[in-house]
Amino acid sequence: MGTDLDSGIxxxxxxxxxxxxGMPLEGLRYDVTPVGMHYLLIHFDIPETDAATWTVEVAGxxxxxxxxSVGDLxxxxxxxxxxxxxxxxxxxxxxxxxxISQPWLQEAVGTAEWTGTPLAPILEEASLDRDAVxxxxxxxxxxxxxxxxxxxxxxxxxxxxMRGEVLLAYAVNGRPLPPxxxxxxRLLVPGWYGMTSVKWLRRVTAVAEPFTGYQQWAYxxxxxxxxPGTPVTRIEPRALMVPPGFPDFMARTRTIDAGPxxxxxxxxxxxxxxxxxxxxxxxxxxWSQASLGAVPESAFAWRSWSFAWDAREGDRQLVCRxxxxxxxxxxxxxxxxxxxxxxxxxxxxxxVVRRP
Amino acid sequence: MGTDLDSGIxxxxxxxxxxxxGMPLEGLRYDVTPVGMHYLLIHFDIPETDAATWTVEVAGxxxxxxxxSVGDLxxxxxxxxxxxxxxxxxxxxxxxxxxISQPWLQEAVGTAEWTGTPLAPILEEASLDRDAVxxxxxxxxxxxxxxxxxxxxxxxxxxxxMRGEVLLAYAVNGRPLPPxxxxxxRLLVPGWYGMTSVKWLRRVTAVAEPFTGYQQWAYxxxxxxxxPGTPVTRIEPRALMVPPGFPDFMARTRTIDAGPxxxxxxxxxxxxxxxxxxxxxxxxxxWSQASLGAVPESAFAWRSWSFAWDAREGDRQLVCRxxxxxxxxxxxxxxxxxxxxxxxxxxxxxxVVRRP
Numbered sequence: 001m002g003t004d005l006d007s008g009i010x011x012x013x014x015x016x017x018x019x020x021x022g023m024p025l026e027g028l029r030y031d032v033t034p035v036g037m038h039y040l041l042i043h044f045d046i047p048e049t050d051a052a053t054w055t056v057e058v059a060g061x062x063x064x065x066x067x068x069s070v071g072d073l074x075x076x077x078x079x080x081x082x083x084x085x086x087x088x089x090x091x092x093x094x095x096x097x098x099x100i101s102q103p104w105l106q107e108a109v110g111t112a113e114w115t116g117t118p119l120a121p122i123l124e125e126a127s128l129d130r131d132a133v134x135x136x137x138x139x140x141x142x143x144x145x146x147x148x149x150x151x152x153x154x155x156x157x158x159x160x161x162m163r164g165e166v167l168l169a170y171a172v173n174g175r176p177l178p179p180x181x182x183x184x185x186r187l188l189v190p191g192w193y194g195m196t197s198v199k200w201l202r203r204v205t206a207v208a209e210p211f212t213g214y215q216q217w218a219y220x221x222x223x224x225x226x227x228p229g230t231p232v233t234r235i236e237p238r239a240l241m242v243p244p245g246f247p248d249f250m251a252r253t254r255t256i257d258a259g260p261x262x263x264x265x266x267x268x269x270x271x272x273x274x275x276x277x278x279x280x281x282x283x284x285x286x287w288s289q290a291s292l293g294a295v296p297e298s299a300f301a302w303r304s305w306s307f308a309w310d311a312r313e314g315d316r317q318l319v320c321r322x323x324x325x326x327x328x329x330x331x332x333x334x335x336x337x338x339x340x341x342x343x344x345x346x347x348x349x350x351x352v353v354r355r356p
Numbered sequence: 357m358g359t360d361l362d363s364g365i366x367x368x369x370x371x372x373x374x375x376x377x378g379m380p381l382e383g384l385r386y387d388v389t390p391v392g393m394h395y396l397l398i399h400f401d402i403p404e405t406d407a408a409t410w411t412v413e414v415a416g417x418x419x420x421x422x423x424x425s426v427g428d429l430x431x432x433x434x435x436x437x438x439x440x441x442x443x444x445x446x447x448x449x450x451x452x453x454x455x456i457s458q459p460w461l462q463e464a465v466g467t468a469e470w471t472g473t474p475l476a477p478i479l480e481e482a483s484l485d486r487d488a489v490x491x492x493x494x495x496x497x498x499x500x501x502x503x504x505x506x507x508x509x510x511x512x513x514x515x516x517x518m519r520g521e522v523l524l525a526y527a528v529n530g531r532p533l534p535p536x537x538x539x540x541x542r543l544l545v546p547g548w549y550g551m552t553s554v555k556w557l558r559r560v561t562a563v564a565e566p567f568t569g570y571q572q573w574a575y576x577x578x579x580x581x582x583x584p585g586t587p588v589t590r591i592e593p594r595a596l597m598v599p600p601g602f603p604d605f606m607a608r609t610r611t612i613d614a615g616p617x618x619x620x621x622x623x624x625x626x627x628x629x630x631x632x633x634x635x636x637x638x639x640x641x642x643w644s645q646a647s648l649g650a651v652p653e654s655a656f657a658w659r660s661w662s663f664a665w666d667a668r669e670g671d672r673q674l675v676c677r678x679x680x681x682x683x684x685x686x687x688x689x690x691x692x693x694x695x696x697x698x699x700x701x702x703x704x705x706x707x708v709v710r711r712p
Contacts, residue, residue, distance in 0.1 A: 008364010014373065014449060015608045018461050021377030024536070026402045034534045036392035037402075043605050046382045046393075093370060101606070105374050145605040178390045180380070249399050249501035250457070252371050 006096040013093075013103045022107025028242045028266050031111070031304075032082060035173055038110030039194075040180055041087045041102055043152050043215075044143030047200050051176065051184035056168065060136075060205035063127035070184045073168055076117040081165070081190065082301035084111040084268045088193035088219055088232045092340030099340035106240065106347055111266075111302050112181075114188050116169030120162045123204075128158065132206035135161045136213070137187050140200035148214045154198055155211035156189065165190045165300065168201065190300035191234050191270035193342070195219050221337045229338075235270030236344040237330060239277045239305065239322035243349050254349060257356035261309045263290075266302035269324035276323045277305040283317040283348070284332055290320070311353045318349040362452040369449075369459045378463025384598045384622050387467070387660075388438060391529055394466030395550075396536055397443045397458055399508050399571075400499030403556050407532070407540035412524065416492075416561035419483035426540045429524055432473040437521070437546065438657035440467040440624045444549035444575055444588045448696030455696035462596065462703055467622075467658050470544050472525030475560075476518045484514065488562035491517045492569070493543050496556035504570045510552055511567035512545065521546045521656065524557065546656035547590050547626035549698070551575050577693045585694075591626030592700040593686060595633045595661065595678035599705050610705060613712035617665045619646075624658040625680035632679045633661040639673040639704070640688055646676070667709045674705040 009017070020041050027037040051070050058066040087108035092099055094106075102108075123135070139152040160166075167188040170177060177183040182199030189196040195215065222229025242264050245256030267274045277290040293304030309318075323329040334345035365373070376397050383393040407426050414422040443464035448455055450462075458464075479491070495508040516522070523544040526533060533539040538555030545552040551571065578585025598620050601612030623630040633646040649660030665674075679685040690701035 005367045005370065008366060009370050010364060011361045012606050012608070014361070014365050014459060015461065016606070017370065017373040018378045018459075018463050019380045021396075022374045024375045024398065024402055026404075026535075029404060030535075034536070036394075036396075036534050036536055038392075040377075040392075042380065044603055045599075046380055048382075048385060103370060103374075105371065107374050143602045143605055144611065149602075149611075178392050179382075179386075180390070180392055243401075246499045246505075247400055249499055250368050250372070252368070255500065255505075 005093065006098040009093070009103055010100065013100060016102045020102055022104060023110050025107060025240060025243055027110070028240055028264070032113050032173060033110040035178060038112055039087060039108040041089070041108065041194060042141065042180065043145065044141040046179050047140040049140060049179070049183055049200055054184045056185055056201055057203045058122060058126045059203065061129035061132040061208055062206050063129065064125065066122065066126050068122070070170055073117050073170055073185060076121070078115055078117060079167060080113055080115040082111055082113050082296065082298040083188060083190045084109065084300060084302040085194045085197065086235050086238070088195050088341045091334070091343035091345055094345060095334060095336050095340050095343065099338060101340065109240070112172045113174065114167065114169045115171035116167035116188060118164060119166045119168055120164060122168070123162060128206050131208040132158060133209065134158065134207050134211050136205040136207055136211045137198040137201060138203040138205065139198045140202050146214055146218065150214055152198060152215060153213045154196055154215050156196065193232055193235055195232070218339065219341060220339070221341055222339070224338055227338070232341050235268065236342050237267065237269035237271070237274070237322040237324045237328050238344045239265055239267035239320040239330070240347050241265035241318065241320050241349065245351060254351040256311055256351055256353055258311050258313045258353050259356060261311045263307040263309050263318070265305055265320060267305055267322035268302040269322065269328060271328055272325035273299070274303040274322055275325045278321045279307045280319040281309060281316045284319045284346070313353050313355055316351045316353055318351055319346050321346045361449065362454040365449070365459055366456065369456060372458045376458055378460060379466050381463060381596060381599055383466070384596055384620070388469050388529060389466040391534060394468055395443060395464040397445070397464065397550060398497065398536065399501065400497040402535050403496040405496060405535070405539055405556055410540045412541055412557055413559045414478060414482045415559065417485035417488040417564055418562050419485065420481065422478065422482050424478070426526055429473050429526055429541060432477070434471055434473060435523060436469055436471045438467055438469050438652065438654040439544060439546045440465065440656060440658040441550045441553065442591050442594070444551050444697045447690070447699035447701055450701060451690060451692050451696050451699065455694060457696065465596070468528045469530065470523065470525045471527035472523035472544060474520060475522045475524055476520060478524070479518060484562050487564040488514060489565065490514065490563050490567050492561040492563055492567045493554040493557060494559040494561065495554045496558050502570055502574065506570055508554060508571060509567070509569045510554055510571050512552065549588055549591055551588070574695065575697060576695070577697055578695070580694055583694065588697050591624065592698050593623065593625035593627070593630070593678040593680045593684050594700045595621055595623035595676040595686070596703050597621035597674065597676050597705065601707060610707040612667055612707055612709055614667050614669045614709050615712060617667045619663040619665050619674070621661055621676060622658040623661055623678035625678065625684060627684055628681035629655070630659040630678055631681045634677045635663045636675040637665060637672045640675045640702070669709050669711055672707045672709055674707055675702050677702045
């Protein structure tokens, strides 16, 4: 039923859950998630930064090293785009046995309107050396993970970094980035899970060997610690609905009056557009197709869907499931992996339908 | 040590922890907490509201019922004030046995700059009947708690409601309220725990008998379900520090280089100003007095403090403790109560001080 925990959440997991936060699913109502409702996952501390003196260094295997202030970035061509971002660990807490890390249930998502300048022309200006194979992005957040002291760092291949949609972003929903979203400058890699979009960006370093830092290993789908595994990259398809009716404070179980109900939600995939969303009210025994909203202007923003549900009295279990244009869909039973990553199990919402 | 959980957090508690969120303690750096870092506790769902058609009804035992639009409220005299708000359940998860509800550790706090219009002149305009004893504030969030279906509702005595600092607020940090903070209008009762400051305010009803709704009962300090107990009102004193050094991702244990370190933090009380903050680096065996920042302009905003710490190599446990002008201070061992309310146990931060 997707409602059991393998065992009680530990203090360490709770400490993370109290700092980081998901999007309450009512937030699926909005095309653009209000700041404060968008999910947040911060590995270490939110660093203290000063936009007035901040620079992003472009260095390493380049002919022309650059040092770009926030003002320099703002003077370059600006792009504003709606981008759905999801944490690669979303859904982790529903796995059995539960991988111990930030214990997301299903709410680690949000869609914001980000403003920034494309990275590719900056890399062209810096002129990468012939032997550069990757770009390493270094954030200002610093701490220990897996017994290794580190700045938060992730890399992209030159080809991925040069894609037109990759931005150095300095504003969200029309305002300068707030501290928790990477002020004053962050990387944004649309279509990829959030770990790639390095916040509080300090340095972009061209390197001649693939980067093997801790976070590059940590975001891999593997069956055991020794398994080399596969890197996590693009966002797997997922549909979520606004839970209908009203909740019980503790159990969050929903109650609704019998009769016609419009179910609404959003669906997204980092691999392609959303092609269909299916809905069930009997736990997945039977399915009906939802109506899709207009194709979003941005290829990287979620798509709305709705479904005219005839809610009949009794205990129901709503389920929704997205399929994208590449044929990828959501599993009914989630395959397990060591870090609990790229989990896209279908959402299940138990609803008590009562006589009106 | 304040670092143990009585038992594993349940799925129901985790569901709440994933929706609601605390202020990462780095947020203590800011005089005014950025939106998105301020704590949030929402009992039911964030309702869908429309500022253009919203009204607050003033009714019940009044001579002149009022229906106030957001525009009407904005046209009245405006007050902007920094107000520290804390959840009455802050620290609940550290109690043994643990009361089951939103499992806060210590981070359910924030200070925002709220703008609104004073409530007292509105009540004067409505002209309370002679037998009115309380005002009931009804929010639009709806659900079930304690097996009772309800709109979120809380009351204040006429005397408390008429205090000059009580506002109907429509903006925070200079912008219209976002959905999660009570858009478009909320009550604000400075100095009181957050449960009193009803969000998504629909109705203010003057009544001739004390209100006995569910939330009035739920926010009481009692030893058992049958104990009549004492209502929770004003915020007990508390000091918190920005954890120094850098964290381990999972354990959140801090590491710092030996040498001089400036510890900084904030302290507040809903009963009076902050008179002193004491700091210990040996778990409370010995204490030194911190330096207090300027007295805040607003009587209801937190006060900054700092302490020049000589961090000596080894495992240290930092503790801080606030005392207010009424002599109230923080307990070293927290007395238990049934709902886990008004808990103000001292903060303890384990730090590994290493050779630089």
